[in-house]
Amino acid sequence: MSGILCRSALQLISRPTSCGSAGGGVRRSHWFASVLSLKTSVPLRAEPKKKKKVDPRRELIAKERLKKKLKKLEKIPPELIPIEDFIIPAKCFDETRVRSASKLSFEESERRAMLLKEWSRYKHSQHQGEKAAIEEALKAQTQALEELKLESEELYKAALSPDNGLFPFQRQGPCYTPPIANYEAPDGKYNDITRVYTQ
Numbered sequence: 001m002s003g004i005l006c007r008s009a010l011q012l013i014s015r016p017t018s019c020g021s022a023g024g025g026v027r028r029s030h031w032f033a034s035v036l037s038l039k040t041s042v043p044l045r046a047e048p049k050k051k052k053k054v055d056p057r058r059e060l061i062a063k064e065r066l067k068k069k070l071k072k073l074e075k076i077p078p079e080l081i082p083i084e085d086f087i088i089p090a091k092c093f094d095e096t097r098v099r100s101a102s103k104l105s106f107e108e109s110e111r112r113a114m115l116l117k118e119w120s121r122y123k124h125s126q127h128q129g130e131k132a133a134i135e136e137a138l139k140a141q142t143q144a145l146e147e148l149k150l151e152s153e154e155l156y157k158a159a160l161s162p163d164n165g166l167f168p169f170q171r172q173g174p175c176y177t178p179p180i181a182n183y184e185a186p187d188g189k190y191n192d193i194t195r196v197y198t199q
Helices: 002-014 056-075 106-151 153-160
Strands: none
Touching: 106 153
C-alpha cells in the first residue's frame, strides 16, 4: 500500500507545471504544497482585540438604571389580550347599511302564496298517508301475534323476543397497507394569521 502511495506521489511531482516546464513538481506557492510535504495554513496577521477598561462605577450606575426601569414596568398592570371573536367591527354599526326587501308585483306575490298553500296541502296529505300506513301495519301485527298466541305459545314468545341479526353491521377499514406506528398526520396547508401580543 505504501509503495502505491509513493509511486502516485512521484507521478504528481514529475508532472509539468501550468507554465509548461517539465520537472520541478508543483508550483512553489503557499497555496499549492507538495503531496509529501506537511499542509499548513497561511499565518493570519491579526492582533487580538484590546479589552476596553470599564469603570466599575459606570457599571453600577447602569445596573441601578435597569433596576429602576424594571420597578416601573412592574407597577404598570399587564394589558389584556383582546378576544377578536367578541369584537364587532365598526362597519356593522353603520345604520345606513340596511338591505331593503325587493318589491314584488301583485301577481308574483299571489303566485308564491298559492304555491306555498299547495305545498302545505301536499305535505299534509303525505303525512296523513304515512300515519294511516303505520296504523294498518300495527293492526296487522297485533292481529298476527294474537293468532300466533292461539297456535303456539313458544312461537309467540320467539316472535316477541328482539332479533339481533335484523340489522347486521359490518365494518371494514382500509387494508391496503399496514398502519405506521407512531405516525402523526400532517395538519395540511393553512395560513396562520394569529396575532402575537407582547407585554
